[in-house]
Amino acid sequence: MTSLFRRRRDRTDDRLVWHAAALLLAYPDDGLPERLRVVAEILGHLPHGARDALAQTHRFLGETDPYTAAAEYVDTFDLGRRTTLYLTYWTAGDTRNRGREILAFADAYRRAGVEPPRDESADHLSVVLEFAALVDAAAGAGLLSAHRVPLDMLCAALAGSGSPYAPVLGAVCATLPAASDQDAVRARQLATAGPPAEAVGLEPFTLTVPPRRDGAH
Template identity: 45%
Template sequence: MRVSMRSRGGKGALSDAELTTAWQAASLLLGYPDDDLLARRPLLRRAVAGLPPAVREPLERFLDHLDAASPPEPAADYVATFDHRKRCCLYLTYYAYGDTRKRGMALLRFKHAYRAAGLVLDDGELPDHLAVVLEFAATGDLHQGRRLLLEHRAGLELLRLALTEASSPWASVLDAVSATLPPLDGDTHQAIARLAAEGPPEEEVGLAPFGGPVFLPDPSVGARS
């Protein structure tokens, strides 16, 4: 089966199998880079080798980064990036709702989708963590997982922008995820601009304005055909 979206490589639709592979790999690479993840690098390289260039190449760039780094560096960089920078939050509902009551309702939508697919998260794990959403999309319900990603596309792209501006190696993983989704439309660009300027609602300290354009580069630029 092939889904209706097209990769940014422009060579045709991604199959369900390709989406599953891409999202499973991205989910793992957005997790904490412990010894278990580092040991999976050869397996991940083999898994992504057959993906379209716009998806494969950014994942391979990140794997190259892990190969070149000494073991303690990725873990320290992960904490500095995702635990200490609000602009690099991996929890998708934070961008749209901050820490408001509406965010609680949004989190329930994720939980309901997971439960409908027979999946139950641990109590200490929030369902909107991007790695969790990608895992669900890859192994639970591809179409419901894609729906959740698209509903929070503005937050996902804002995270990609923050990582890109910070020259973070994890920007490549977000490039790959974005390349599995439809091209951004005008409404999504406006939502990204609004979030970048205002930050999450009703927060004393939200996302600081990015100070640059919010029209992100197409992650397929420079990809081999």
Template identity: 45%
Template structure:
């Protein structure tokens, strides 16, 4: 059941505040063994340790970005179009994001995938970003790799074109915009 994996992963990839810890037993029960090793590891780290790791991993490492359009689009105008298209897709499905949420934030995308019939397709369209994030989390030996690995296992295999994109972006990073910058 992909929906259960996606919904649980949406919660597990959110910032580990008090609500995170309060709902962890419910998530653990619903998810069963989908994230082997993750929950014992984060319990061992404790609230402060996990919060520090979360910030260090997702806020301070450019390669561990939870905003999936960043991988293919970088901080360019093209990313703006990608964000607008995602937002329009959500709106078309009857979803309205909160003002402070970006539509490519992985926990938002996972929750949408879990609850909307078109969500799995939207998530699959961003498999290159998922693959790059997973590789970065593995490089840094982050326990979050266990959550992302379970998500990756729910998505279709990479096409040859997607594998090429992963390789290109892993080597060169996301695109940068140079319009208006002098040489």
């Protein structure tokens, strides 16, 4: 996975966390060794809490053979309805609203002067994190904060299953404002019902969860 956006400003600790998290949450393809090298450099500039959390996932990916890492990723994110990285799936599911919500992410990128990536959906968490880290921290933080409940639910689901990716979500959530009482109510509702499941037209965005990767088993 090559960089989706070009860096613009000096990065704060939050931006460093978002950048490392974006790289760690990308599908572990042939570009993984280079991403892990970049993450290792970032870790050296982070405070202990974030560094220790992200280092756990970095270590897992570095010590796991590529086939096992890919299978773990697919099982975790592509095949799990409650562990998807597509943020609009949490809020809109397979409903007609999802296309509009994905477009809102793409519009936010364009307002910041960059085009949405062509090889991944604009609402994929790794894309949002890279945008926040390297393009527009304020706009990116706004997108992340607006999806605080899905991020908290994803973090809880990964932690509950003992996923090696749970520390990454924990580090990301730690960069966001504390959840409000309203967020807590929404989280309880989402925990009970899960993402919306009404399957209706999503054109022009036809990507649904779980997507199936070529060669994935």
